[in-house]
Amino acid sequence: MINKTGSGKWRVRVKSKGEVVADQTFERKADAALWEAKQKRALMLGEFVDPRDGKETLAAAIDRWMTSRAGSVASKTLQTEGYALRAHIPPKLGHRPIASIHSADLDALYGNMLRSLARPTVMRFRNTLSSFFGWAERNRLIQNNIVLESRVPRGRGQDHHLEVFPFDLAGLRRVHQATVTASPSQGNLTLVLGLSGLRWGELVALRVRDLQSLPYPVFRVSRSAPDGQPIRTSTKGGATRTVPLPGELAELVVPLATGRNPNELLFTSPAGGRLNGPNWKRAVDWSANCEGRRVHDLRHTAATLWLTNGVDPKTVQAWLGHSTATLTLDTYSHWIGTDGDAAAVARIDALLDLGRADVRAPRPPDIDFSM
Template identity: 45%
Template sequence: MLEKDKTTKKWRARIFFKGRQITMQTFEFKKDAAKWEADQKLALASNEWHDARAGDITLAAVIREFNEARTGTVSDKTLDTDEANLRLHIPEKMRRMPIRAVQTAELKSLYTALLRKRAHSTVKRIRDSTMSLFNYAVDMAYIPHNPVKDVPVPRGDGRSDKTVRPFTKDEYEDMLAAQRERSPRYADYVEFLRETGLRWGELVALRVGDVVHEPFDAIIVRRSQSDGYAEKQTKSGRVRRVPLLGNAAEIAARYAQGRKRTERLFTSPTGAQLNGGNFKRALDWAATAHGHREYDLRHYAATSWLRDNVDIKTVSAWLGHATTQLTLDTYSHYMGSDADGAAIERVRRARATAGA
């Protein structure tokens, strides 16, 4: 945008980006102002523009601005996660740097250092937060390019936290018996999680009306609610139907009896919304769960289905995974092929014959 100052008689060129003025220069002659304006617009169009003055803003200042700008535009959980990741894991030395000075070398050093103390999946989540931060900096024209895109998280040794560790049959039965002595109500919820493979937040958000009986006993999983946050869509964003196997149908019927369709299916003993911390304290989870997490009930459900020869596509749908490939990547080593079964049977017959 070109305009002539009536007082100084000079030409002012102003550049706007997404409705916000990002830079301005004054010139003696209109042709110089027009050329400068054209150069800036070309740089913007080719993603090569940056304001050297804006680049002097520190990383800490951009983090503060980033957190404030997203309040009310993303979920509270996302906001809290990104704020905590950036506050706890970005070192003070890096925070004092101008944002334009934070390049791939600094980021690679950061992720490598974090991997020495943190699990691989945790470092990936921290990288996701820094990715969002630097995307914001690009949008605000503080920098011309997001350097995080050029720095994947090294493999590291922390990938072991991805290991699936479902309960064994004996571990689960021992735990459930011990937990029934402490809280029969919450032990029912443990059994329901094991039979359905639900995530904790999905269990919390279930309503009485989500229990259906046609064409078979099932629950319709529509939403999720993490402790301390508002209700939202499920992780995959899809509604799914999960069959009520084992004692799950009886458990659902018992807690739905005489209640309105819109009421929560599972609540605390006082009728309040479930809270994960209170749930585990009531069950004395640390003492009864053989070192397992509550999430391992989901793994136990999935691996049990696979061992019962439920096909991978159906298991993926029941779990609510975004893709079947995710289910394969997570549980493939728990799947036995028909060829495996036939080979094992041949070995057994051969050994039985040899021993005869």
Template identity: 40%
Template sequence: MSVSKTPNGRFRARLKSGRVNVASKVFDTKREATAWLARERAALVGGVDPRAGKERVRDAVQRWLLIRSTTVAQKTYRADQDVERLTTASVLNLHLSAVSGREVARVFEHLLASGLVESSVVRYRASLSSFFGWCVREKLIATNPVTAVPVPKSSEERTEMNPFTEDELETAYRAWREQNARLADILLILGWTGLRWGEARAMTVGDVMEVPAPGLIVRRSAPEGIATKATKSGRSRRVPIANRVLPIVERLKVGKKPGDLLFTTEAGSRLHRSAVLRTMRWERTGKGRRIHDLRHTAACLWLARGVDVSTVQSWMGHASIATTNLYLHHLGTGADLAGLERLNRAPGATGGPSAGRTGE
């Protein structure tokens, strides 16, 4: 490990592995040269060759996308392609080892300033973090520069969840049955079980449990366009089958073997989102909602019926209770209802100080 002064007054740090010169860099101060050398040696000892970090970000992204094209869902891969499309040219041309949190933050700021909504930047950040995480695993760099850099908060209004109320779900169900009774039954089940679309497509008859209580075991997901894979969380979970939809589930099982798909078209084929939405005339019957809002509907139905938040978290498969609490913010709490009841009481009806002054 050595730092030497150059004829022009700067300091050159040289990193060696045995007798082999691995890397060198010139700095304005000896302190900077020494710090860089210490970091590079630590990385080298940890198995990261600084020479690997000389690869351009653009080239590494293309190699990463080639791998992702066969290892993740089609929807995820489409999001991953934004890494190459949205990352600024100045960052794509950098060496991997030269990308710091500062460059990452500037990319986020640039995307927001150009009009990209915050939720899209958050998705881009997830893909960018996956890319640099892959670089770390491949020993191209020592640390992921995205990890400690959040997306700046946007002041624009966010697209909120738009679940059906129980009455609205029943009204929609009657409208769906006019289009296709079988698909209407399936959509109603989604509104009571909180299954994601991919999870519903992968559900088999053998996943229906009868003891100790009716329920569905969510073990896998079948996103459209790729093979069946694990659930989003990577873990299985159990969701209840309420009495409202239990007879429907039982009908869908009739004549099928345990390994057969539970939710299918009348012809027995696997469901496809675009075909279902077209058949159900979703643009009209969904009242501006997404099909994913059926999952939000289930969570709100459970909470409105008095199921505790931790149980709803388990049924939904949320990793964090904070995600489940979003539904409480949407519904309001018991304290909100009690407060509204007080506001709506007639003057003096509370028994407070004003009650005894009616004759004044």
């Protein structure tokens, strides 16, 4: 129903089952008729979104979305995504009704982020936004996921990655020995993490039957157990993967599974229960023995050992459980040397050695030609 108001504007009221479900005013009658037709079509197709629901602010809707996901995703993922949304959505945009947000607003937001962040970071932020707006669409707060219409432009901003600080092999063995000395029953987990590349939560969730022997010893990684959270039947990457074990690690791990129930946890606390990160770090005196690294740097250690010793990036991606080889290369590319690098360094070393030889060579005596 379209009526002209006393001010000369055009008011549209859309009814469903005798009740007004949408009410809006327009400057032009043509705009009013177009909006009315759109609402009626949505009602007929069962796609109608009550405009009153769309008045919820973007910030409030995001808070509801985050709350609804608690317990269904890893707590660290929830924390990371929540931080990104709070840090990058400006208050002015967050206070607007969710239905008033358009793809152009998001395009402008991405452009602003690219002034200080690298494009991959902005792309991850866009993916998080898309998950949120998809939820809003399913819950009839908006008619469609506007993120799908937005695009992240090309940019060269500086990203702020947490530094990758792996051990070299000698350092890994040194820290492994120190943690074994501190706790003979728990210290070997340092080597397990440093040679398998597992995340802590993935190691904690491994069962005896996840250690498989054919055609060679592997970990079958399909679960995760972040500290303080129930065991989840998925990994951070969302897919099951297989991680081969080098001989040294197989010799250490295979005896742990002998004669045990397949569904028991493979690695346990000294009391036989589930491992806990803070307790394990205290047991092995990690703060004193870690040489300034985090436990997660053991995962980086495995990745860099593989890459610097010729394992191709696509294989490393699969072993780490990364979503793409691009992510693997973005994280570890500066650790991958090439034959060209080695040849160039050899030439520079030869030049420097020649220069040192020239300096060390005795100077011939001066000859007086005046005689």
